[in-house]
Amino acid sequence: MKTPPAHNWDNNVVLSVEHLTMRFGGLVAVNDLSFNVGRGDITALIGPNGAGKTTVFNCVTGFYKPTEGRIVMRHGEGFQSDKIEALTRTGRQFNDDGDNRVFLLERMPDFEISKRAKVARTFQNIRLFGGMTALENLLVAQHNPLMIASMMTIGGIFNLPGYQKARSEAIDFAAYWLEKTGLIERADDPAADLPYGDQRRLEIARAMCTRPHLLCLDEPAAGLNPRESTELNNLLQYIRKEHGTSILLIEHDMGVVMEISDHVVVLDYGQKISDGSADTVKNDPKVISAYLGVDEDEVAAVEEEIDMPVRHAANTPADTDKGGQS
């Protein structure tokens, strides 16, 4: 018998969310949720409105302190279970193990998650510095290494060689990402003057300028036209392939999700209802019933009624806007 292929999300895990619960007063937004993000994978977190996706993102990126649960980020390969258990017992946020550091994100403030754990994010609503140019937005993202090179301003004020070198490297890196996102011609334009789709790509470029190990994207395809959606797919695949950056995205556009995701995790009412490859998930009756708002055993009746296999139509709502791509 052939052994099934090993999945990164089972074998080489960059992030694990373990028994995560988030309550807002009496409302349980996320309930005992566990899932893994494979290193180098594109992982999509999907689910109907209000399922708890953004809440999970806010816990991973430190905007919310989870009510319960552990969120582990690994820079090195392997599960490193012994190391993580030992760290959990100490009450510390991360260990000092060179390139193999592990981080307990639920204990860390948001700025440390971005700076040390190397988790970057974009938001549902664009949050660029509108009055700054596209290039300046990408330089701000490199503020930390520039401050270190400037020895906390002295080197910058006197324009010392170490600072000059760091600044020139920061400009080169920003130019690289402007090029990759198709924005190099707009480098000197204020971010607020860019069309919506360009602003979305600039946000991704800005996140990449922090050299993340994990890039979290909150609805990156929202409001994009079909051409821009295709460009986004290409950009995300480039980031994963050429930079090895793991990507976790929330997305309602099933065309984007099914085309680029290695791994899909589905939430409904704060709980995980499905977890697997895009193909597995899109044929899962629990997912179909959650999206259609019917019971699982009613799926067959709905199929009969509309004379169409909804198992294959679960990705239709957004697809209809995209000319039926899946």
Ligand SMILES: Nc1ncnc2c1ncn2[C@@H]1O[C@H](COP(=O)(O)OP(=O)(O)OP(=O)(O)O)[C@@H](O)[C@H]1O
């Ligand atoms: N800060 C908060 N205070 C109180 N309730 C909240 C808060 N944030 C989220 N919720 C609630 O938690 C539940 C999950 O919301 P969340 O925004 O995580 O869902 P979502 O899956 O991202 O939804 P959408 O797809 O519409 O963005 C909702 O009932 C929401 O009203």
